[in-house]
Amino acid sequence: MAKIIDGKAIAAKIRAEISAEAARLKERGIVPGLAVVLVGEDPASKVYVSMKEKACADVGIFSDEYKLAAETSEEELLTLIDKLNNDPKIHGILVQLPLPKQINTERVLEAISPEKDADGFHPYNVGRLVIGKPLFQPCTPYGVMVMLKETGVDLTGKEVVVVGRSNIVGKPVAFMCLQQNATVTLCHSKTRDLAAKVGQADVVIAAVGVPEMIKGAWIKEGAVVIDVGVNRVGEKKLVGDVEYAAASERASAITPVPGGVGPMTITMLLQNTLESAKRGM
Ligand SMILES: NC(=O)C1=CN([C@@H]2O[C@H](COP(=O)(O)OP(=O)(O)OC[C@H]3O[C@@H](n4cnc5c(N)ncnc54)[C@H](OP(=O)(O)O)[C@@H]3O)[C@@H](O)[C@H]2O)C=CC1
Numbered sequence: 001m002a003k004i005i006d007g008k009a010i011a012a013k014i015r016a017e018i019s020a021e022a023a024r025l026k027e028r029g030i031v032p033g034l035a036v037v038l039v040g041e042d043p044a045s046k047v048y049v050s051m052k053e054k055a056c057a058d059v060g061i062f063s064d065e066y067k068l069a070a071e072t073s074e075e076e077l078l079t080l081i082d083k084l085n086n087d088p089k090i091h092g093i094l095v096q097l098p099l100p101k102q103i104n105t106e107r108v109l110e111a112i113s114p115e116k117d118a119d120g121f122h123p124y125n126v127g128r129l130v131i132g133k134p135l136f137q138p139c140t141p142y143g144v145m146v147m148l149k150e151t152g153v154d155l156t157g158k159e160v161v162v163v164g165r166s167n168i169v170g171k172p173v174a175f176m177c178l179q180q181n182a183t184v185t186l187c188h189s190k191t192r193d194l195a196a197k198v199g200q201a202d203v204v205i206a207a208v209g210v211p212e213m214i215k216g217a218w219i220k221e222g223a224v225v226i227d228v229g230v231n232r233v234g235e236k237k238l239v240g241d242v243e244y245a246a247a248s249e250r251a252s253a254i255t256p257v258p259g260g261v262g263p264m265t266i267t268m269l270l271q272n273t274l275e276s277a278k279r280g281m
Protein backbone atom coordinates (compact mmCIF):
# COMPACT_ATOMS: atom_id res chain seq x y z
CA MET A 1 0.00 0.00 0.00
CA ALA A 2 1.18 3.47 -0.88
CA LYS A 3 2.23 6.13 1.58
CA ILE A 4 -0.35 8.92 1.49
CA ILE A 5 1.25 12.29 0.76
CA ASP A 6 -0.65 14.52 3.16
CA GLY A 7 -0.99 17.89 1.41
CA LYS A 8 -2.96 19.32 4.29
CA ALA A 9 -0.20 18.53 6.79
CA ILE A 10 2.59 19.85 4.54
CA ALA A 11 0.52 22.96 3.87
CA ALA A 12 -0.04 23.49 7.61
CA LYS A 13 3.69 23.27 8.29
CA ILE A 14 4.53 25.81 5.58
CA ARG A 15 1.70 28.11 6.64
CA ALA A 16 3.12 28.15 10.18
CA GLU A 17 6.48 29.24 8.75
CA ILE A 18 4.81 31.93 6.63
CA SER A 19 2.91 33.12 9.68
CA ALA A 20 6.12 33.43 11.72
CA GLU A 21 7.87 35.30 8.91
CA ALA A 22 4.89 37.65 8.46
CA ALA A 23 5.05 38.41 12.20
CA ARG A 24 8.76 39.27 11.89
CA LEU A 25 8.03 41.57 8.94
CA LYS A 26 5.26 43.25 10.89
CA GLU A 27 7.74 44.30 13.56
CA ARG A 28 9.53 46.18 10.79
CA GLY A 29 6.28 47.79 9.67
CA ILE A 30 5.65 45.58 6.62
CA VAL A 31 2.41 43.70 6.06
CA PRO A 32 2.35 41.53 2.91
CA GLY A 33 -0.73 42.35 0.86
CA LEU A 34 -2.64 40.27 -1.71
CA ALA A 35 -5.37 41.62 -3.99
CA VAL A 36 -7.85 38.98 -5.16
CA VAL A 37 -10.02 39.91 -8.13
CA LEU A 38 -13.13 37.89 -8.95
CA VAL A 39 -15.23 38.73 -12.00
CA GLY A 40 -18.69 37.16 -12.15
CA GLU A 41 -20.55 34.55 -10.17
CA ASP A 42 -18.88 31.21 -10.92
CA PRO A 43 -19.70 29.18 -7.76
CA ALA A 44 -16.39 27.24 -7.69
CA SER A 45 -14.41 30.48 -8.14
CA LYS A 46 -16.32 32.07 -5.25
CA VAL A 47 -15.41 29.14 -2.99
CA TYR A 48 -11.71 29.34 -3.97
CA VAL A 49 -11.61 33.11 -3.45
CA SER A 50 -13.09 32.84 0.03
CA MET A 51 -10.61 30.05 0.89
CA LYS A 52 -7.76 32.34 -0.24
CA GLU A 53 -9.02 35.18 1.93
CA LYS A 54 -9.35 33.00 4.99
CA ALA A 55 -5.86 31.60 4.42
CA CYS A 56 -4.44 35.14 4.23
CA ALA A 57 -6.15 36.15 7.47
CA ASP A 58 -4.83 33.02 9.21
CA VAL A 59 -1.17 33.84 8.46
CA GLY A 60 -1.27 37.63 8.84
CA ILE A 61 -1.34 38.61 5.17
CA PHE A 62 -3.54 41.58 4.29
CA SER A 63 -6.05 40.65 1.60
CA ASP A 64 -8.12 43.04 -0.42
CA GLU A 65 -10.98 41.55 -2.34
CA TYR A 66 -12.55 42.96 -5.52
CA LYS A 67 -15.80 41.36 -6.63
CA LEU A 68 -16.82 42.65 -10.04
CA ALA A 69 -20.08 42.01 -11.92
CA ALA A 70 -20.12 39.34 -14.63
CA GLU A 71 -20.67 42.02 -17.31
CA THR A 72 -17.59 44.05 -16.29
CA SER A 73 -15.73 45.28 -19.37
CA GLU A 74 -12.10 44.51 -20.12
CA GLU A 75 -11.28 48.23 -19.81
CA GLU A 76 -12.75 48.40 -16.29
CA LEU A 77 -10.76 45.37 -15.22
CA LEU A 78 -7.56 46.80 -16.74
CA THR A 79 -8.16 50.07 -14.88
CA LEU A 80 -8.44 48.19 -11.59
CA ILE A 81 -5.24 46.22 -12.32
CA ASP A 82 -3.40 49.46 -13.08
CA LYS A 83 -4.54 50.84 -9.73
CA LEU A 84 -3.36 47.69 -7.90
CA ASN A 85 -0.03 47.72 -9.77
CA ASN A 86 0.56 51.17 -8.24
CA ASP A 87 -0.76 50.41 -4.74
CA PRO A 88 2.18 50.10 -2.30
CA LYS A 89 0.08 48.02 0.15
CA ILE A 90 -0.32 45.30 -2.49
CA HIS A 91 2.54 42.85 -3.19
CA GLY A 92 0.56 40.20 -5.03
CA ILE A 93 -2.33 40.40 -7.50
CA LEU A 94 -4.47 37.40 -8.38
CA VAL A 95 -7.21 37.49 -11.00
CA GLN A 96 -9.31 34.38 -10.53
CA LEU A 97 -9.73 32.32 -13.70
CA PRO A 98 -11.74 31.60 -15.77
CA LEU A 99 -12.81 35.12 -16.79
CA PRO A 100 -16.12 35.89 -18.53
CA LYS A 101 -15.92 35.59 -22.31
CA GLN A 102 -16.04 39.32 -23.15
CA ILE A 103 -12.65 39.64 -21.44
CA ASN A 104 -9.37 38.70 -23.14
CA THR A 105 -7.57 36.65 -20.48
CA GLU A 106 -4.14 37.07 -22.07
CA ARG A 107 -4.43 40.85 -22.11
CA VAL A 108 -5.44 40.87 -18.46
CA LEU A 109 -2.63 38.56 -17.32
CA GLU A 110 -0.10 40.67 -19.24
CA ALA A 111 -1.39 43.83 -17.57
CA ILE A 112 -0.45 42.57 -14.09
CA SER A 113 2.96 43.88 -13.07
CA PRO A 114 5.44 40.96 -13.28
CA GLU A 115 6.69 42.08 -9.84
CA LYS A 116 3.21 41.47 -8.34
CA ASP A 117 2.23 38.39 -10.35
CA ALA A 118 1.51 36.06 -7.41
CA ASP A 119 0.05 33.43 -9.78
CA GLY A 120 3.15 33.43 -12.00
CA PHE A 121 1.00 33.60 -15.15
CA HIS A 122 2.59 36.70 -16.77
CA PRO A 123 4.64 35.79 -19.88
CA TYR A 124 7.70 37.38 -18.25
CA ASN A 125 7.43 34.97 -15.33
CA VAL A 126 6.64 32.04 -17.63
CA GLY A 127 9.83 32.85 -19.57
CA ARG A 128 11.88 33.16 -16.39
CA LEU A 129 10.59 29.75 -15.32
CA VAL A 130 11.52 28.16 -18.66
CA ILE A 131 15.11 29.44 -18.41
CA GLY A 132 15.31 28.12 -14.85
CA LYS A 133 15.43 31.52 -13.11
CA PRO A 134 11.92 31.91 -11.73
CA LEU A 135 10.71 35.08 -10.05
CA PHE A 136 7.18 33.91 -9.21
CA GLN A 137 6.43 30.21 -9.64
CA PRO A 138 2.82 29.29 -10.47
CA CYS A 139 1.16 28.10 -7.28
CA THR A 140 -0.10 24.63 -8.17
CA PRO A 141 3.14 23.43 -9.82
CA TYR A 142 5.15 25.08 -7.02
CA GLY A 143 3.03 23.14 -4.51
CA VAL A 144 3.64 19.89 -6.39
CA MET A 145 7.41 20.43 -6.27
CA VAL A 146 7.31 21.18 -2.53
CA MET A 147 5.28 18.01 -1.92
CA LEU A 148 7.81 15.90 -3.84
CA LYS A 149 10.65 17.46 -1.86
CA GLU A 150 8.88 16.93 1.47
CA THR A 151 8.26 13.30 0.48
CA GLY A 152 11.99 12.86 -0.13
CA VAL A 153 11.66 12.25 -3.87
CA ASP A 154 14.85 13.17 -5.75
CA LEU A 155 13.91 13.70 -9.40
CA THR A 156 17.46 13.42 -10.79
CA GLY A 157 17.42 10.96 -13.69
CA LYS A 158 13.82 9.92 -12.99
CA GLU A 159 11.19 9.40 -15.68
CA VAL A 160 8.41 11.91 -15.02
CA VAL A 161 5.20 11.68 -17.03
CA VAL A 162 2.92 14.72 -16.86
CA VAL A 163 -0.59 14.26 -18.23
CA GLY A 164 -2.13 17.60 -19.27
CA ARG A 165 -0.40 20.58 -20.94
CA SER A 166 -2.30 23.59 -19.61
CA ASN A 167 -0.44 26.85 -19.08
CA ILE A 168 -1.34 26.86 -15.38
CA VAL A 169 -0.39 23.28 -14.44
CA GLY A 170 0.94 20.81 -17.00
CA LYS A 171 3.48 22.94 -18.89
CA PRO A 172 5.02 24.72 -15.90
CA VAL A 173 5.27 21.58 -13.76
CA ALA A 174 7.02 19.82 -16.67
CA PHE A 175 9.65 22.59 -16.84
CA MET A 176 10.11 22.55 -13.08
CA CYS A 177 10.74 18.79 -13.14
CA LEU A 178 13.19 19.28 -16.02
CA GLN A 179 15.00 21.87 -13.91
CA GLN A 180 15.31 19.18 -11.20
CA ASN A 181 17.05 16.90 -13.75
CA ALA A 182 14.14 14.57 -14.50
CA THR A 183 13.50 13.21 -17.99
CA VAL A 184 10.05 14.60 -18.72
CA THR A 185 7.30 13.36 -21.03
CA LEU A 186 4.39 15.77 -21.48
CA CYS A 187 1.16 14.03 -22.55
CA HIS A 188 -2.16 15.47 -23.75
CA SER A 189 -5.38 14.53 -25.51
CA LYS A 190 -3.60 13.65 -28.77
CA THR A 191 -1.00 11.42 -27.09
CA ARG A 192 -1.02 7.87 -28.43
CA ASP A 193 -1.05 4.97 -25.98
CA LEU A 194 -1.24 6.99 -22.78
CA ALA A 195 -1.31 3.78 -20.72
CA ALA A 196 2.16 2.80 -21.99
CA LYS A 197 3.55 6.30 -21.35
CA VAL A 198 2.20 6.33 -17.79
CA GLY A 199 3.53 2.80 -17.28
CA GLN A 200 7.11 4.07 -17.88
CA ALA A 201 6.91 6.72 -15.19
CA ASP A 202 8.75 6.80 -11.88
CA VAL A 203 6.61 9.86 -11.10
CA VAL A 204 3.17 10.50 -12.61
CA ILE A 205 1.68 14.00 -12.42
CA ALA A 206 -1.97 14.06 -13.52
CA ALA A 207 -3.62 17.36 -14.47
CA VAL A 208 -6.34 16.41 -16.91
CA GLY A 209 -9.71 17.32 -15.42
CA VAL A 210 -11.35 13.97 -16.22
CA PRO A 211 -12.45 11.97 -13.16
CA GLU A 212 -10.27 8.89 -12.56
CA MET A 213 -9.13 8.65 -16.20
CA ILE A 214 -5.62 7.47 -15.21
CA LYS A 215 -6.17 3.82 -14.34
CA GLY A 216 -4.52 2.18 -11.36
CA ALA A 217 -3.39 -0.72 -13.54
CA TRP A 218 -1.26 1.68 -15.67
CA ILE A 219 0.91 2.73 -12.73
CA LYS A 220 4.35 1.15 -12.50
CA GLU A 221 4.95 -0.74 -9.26
CA GLY A 222 6.55 1.66 -6.77
CA ALA A 223 5.86 4.86 -8.74
CA VAL A 224 4.99 8.17 -7.05
CA VAL A 225 1.59 9.57 -8.08
CA ILE A 226 0.68 13.25 -7.83
CA ASP A 227 -2.97 13.88 -8.64
CA VAL A 228 -3.73 17.53 -9.40
CA GLY A 229 -7.27 16.87 -10.63
CA VAL A 230 -10.18 18.23 -8.64
CA ASN A 231 -13.41 16.95 -10.15
CA ARG A 232 -16.80 17.27 -8.56
CA VAL A 233 -18.96 14.22 -9.15
CA GLY A 234 -22.58 14.57 -8.07
CA GLU A 235 -23.40 17.11 -5.39
CA LYS A 236 -20.62 16.64 -2.88
CA LYS A 237 -17.97 14.11 -3.87
CA LEU A 238 -14.55 15.27 -5.10
CA VAL A 239 -12.33 12.90 -7.06
CA GLY A 240 -8.99 13.26 -8.77
CA ASP A 241 -7.83 12.36 -12.26
CA VAL A 242 -6.34 9.09 -10.99
CA GLU A 243 -8.24 5.95 -10.06
CA TYR A 244 -7.13 6.33 -6.47
CA ALA A 245 -7.96 2.99 -4.83
CA ALA A 246 -6.38 0.88 -7.56
CA ALA A 247 -3.39 3.23 -8.00
CA SER A 248 -2.56 3.18 -4.29
CA GLU A 249 -2.19 -0.62 -4.50
CA ARG A 250 0.76 -0.15 -6.88
CA ALA A 251 2.25 3.26 -6.06
CA SER A 252 4.88 3.81 -3.36
CA ALA A 253 3.34 7.21 -2.54
CA ILE A 254 0.20 9.03 -3.72
CA THR A 255 -1.64 12.30 -3.10
CA PRO A 256 -5.30 12.06 -2.06
CA VAL A 257 -8.13 14.24 -3.41
CA PRO A 258 -9.21 16.24 -1.49
CA GLY A 259 -6.36 16.99 0.92
CA GLY A 260 -3.50 16.63 -1.58
CA VAL A 261 -2.38 19.26 -4.06
CA GLY A 262 -5.36 21.59 -3.42
CA PRO A 263 -4.29 22.88 0.01
CA MET A 264 -0.74 23.35 -1.32
CA THR A 265 -1.91 25.67 -4.11
CA ILE A 266 -3.27 28.25 -1.71
CA THR A 267 -0.24 27.89 0.56
CA MET A 268 2.14 28.69 -2.30
CA LEU A 269 0.04 31.75 -3.13
CA LEU A 270 0.69 32.96 0.42
CA GLN A 271 4.37 32.11 0.00
CA ASN A 272 4.57 34.07 -3.27
CA THR A 273 2.93 37.10 -1.65
CA LEU A 274 5.35 36.94 1.27
CA GLU A 275 8.38 36.60 -1.03
CA SER A 276 7.14 39.55 -3.08
CA ALA A 277 6.76 41.74 0.00
CA LYS A 278 10.32 40.83 1.04
CA ARG A 279 11.68 41.65 -2.43
CA GLY A 280 9.96 45.03 -2.24
CA MET A 281 11.69 45.92 1.05
N1 LIG B 1 -5.46 21.35 -7.02
C1 LIG B 1 -5.36 22.54 -7.57
O1 LIG B 1 -4.93 23.46 -6.93
C2 LIG B 1 -5.72 22.74 -8.97
C3 LIG B 1 -6.41 21.77 -9.61
N2 LIG B 1 -6.72 21.88 -10.93
C4 LIG B 1 -7.41 20.74 -11.52
O2 LIG B 1 -6.50 20.06 -12.38
C5 LIG B 1 -7.17 19.55 -13.52
C6 LIG B 1 -6.54 20.12 -14.76
O3 LIG B 1 -6.68 21.52 -14.76
P1 LIG B 1 -6.14 22.43 -15.95
O4 LIG B 1 -4.73 22.13 -16.20
O5 LIG B 1 -6.56 23.80 -15.65
O6 LIG B 1 -7.05 21.83 -17.14
P2 LIG B 1 -7.22 22.18 -18.68
O7 LIG B 1 -8.60 21.78 -19.02
O8 LIG B 1 -6.74 23.54 -18.99
O9 LIG B 1 -6.21 21.16 -19.38
C7 LIG B 1 -6.44 19.79 -19.40
C8 LIG B 1 -5.33 19.08 -20.12
O10 LIG B 1 -5.61 17.70 -20.11
C9 LIG B 1 -5.53 17.18 -21.42
N3 LIG B 1 -6.51 16.11 -21.61
C10 LIG B 1 -7.85 16.20 -21.62
N4 LIG B 1 -8.41 14.98 -21.85
C11 LIG B 1 -7.37 14.12 -21.98
C12 LIG B 1 -7.29 12.73 -22.24
N5 LIG B 1 -8.39 11.98 -22.39
N6 LIG B 1 -6.07 12.17 -22.32
C13 LIG B 1 -4.95 12.90 -22.16
N7 LIG B 1 -4.98 14.21 -21.92
C14 LIG B 1 -6.16 14.81 -21.84
C15 LIG B 1 -5.83 18.33 -22.35
O11 LIG B 1 -5.22 18.07 -23.59
P3 LIG B 1 -5.28 19.10 -24.85
O12 LIG B 1 -4.29 20.18 -24.52
O13 LIG B 1 -4.84 18.27 -26.00
O14 LIG B 1 -6.69 19.58 -24.93
C16 LIG B 1 -5.19 19.49 -21.60
O15 LIG B 1 -3.84 19.63 -21.93
C17 LIG B 1 -8.64 19.91 -13.30
O16 LIG B 1 -9.27 18.84 -12.65
C18 LIG B 1 -8.58 21.10 -12.38
O17 LIG B 1 -9.73 21.23 -11.59
C19 LIG B 1 -6.36 22.97 -11.66
C20 LIG B 1 -5.68 24.00 -11.07
C21 LIG B 1 -5.35 23.98 -9.66
Ligand SMILES: Nc1nc(=O)c2c([nH]1)NC[C@@H]1CN(c3ccc(C(=O)N[C@@H](CCC(=O)O)C(=O)O)cc3)C=[N+]21
Binds near residue numbers: 257258259261
Ligand atom coordinates in the same frame (compact mmCIF):
# COMPACT_ATOMS: atom_id res chain seq x y z
N1 LIG C 1 -5.91 32.84 -11.03
C1 LIG C 1 -6.15 31.60 -10.60
N2 LIG C 1 -5.27 30.99 -9.78
C2 LIG C 1 -5.48 29.72 -9.32
O1 LIG C 1 -4.66 29.15 -8.58
C3 LIG C 1 -6.71 29.06 -9.70
C4 LIG C 1 -7.60 29.75 -10.54
N3 LIG C 1 -7.30 31.01 -10.98
N4 LIG C 1 -8.75 29.17 -10.94
C5 LIG C 1 -9.14 27.85 -10.48
C6 LIG C 1 -7.96 26.98 -10.08
C7 LIG C 1 -8.30 25.86 -9.13
N5 LIG C 1 -7.58 26.13 -7.91
C8 LIG C 1 -7.69 25.40 -6.72
C9 LIG C 1 -7.30 25.90 -5.50
C10 LIG C 1 -7.48 25.20 -4.33
C11 LIG C 1 -8.07 23.96 -4.33
C12 LIG C 1 -8.30 23.23 -3.04
O2 LIG C 1 -7.93 23.71 -1.99
N6 LIG C 1 -8.96 22.06 -3.04
C13 LIG C 1 -9.30 21.29 -1.86
C14 LIG C 1 -10.79 21.00 -1.80
C15 LIG C 1 -11.63 22.21 -1.91
C16 LIG C 1 -13.11 21.88 -2.06
O3 LIG C 1 -13.67 21.21 -1.17
O4 LIG C 1 -13.69 22.30 -3.09
C17 LIG C 1 -8.56 19.97 -1.87
O5 LIG C 1 -8.21 19.50 -2.97
O6 LIG C 1 -8.37 19.41 -0.80
C18 LIG C 1 -8.43 23.41 -5.55
C19 LIG C 1 -8.24 24.12 -6.72
C20 LIG C 1 -6.88 27.28 -8.05
N7 LIG C 1 -7.04 27.80 -9.27
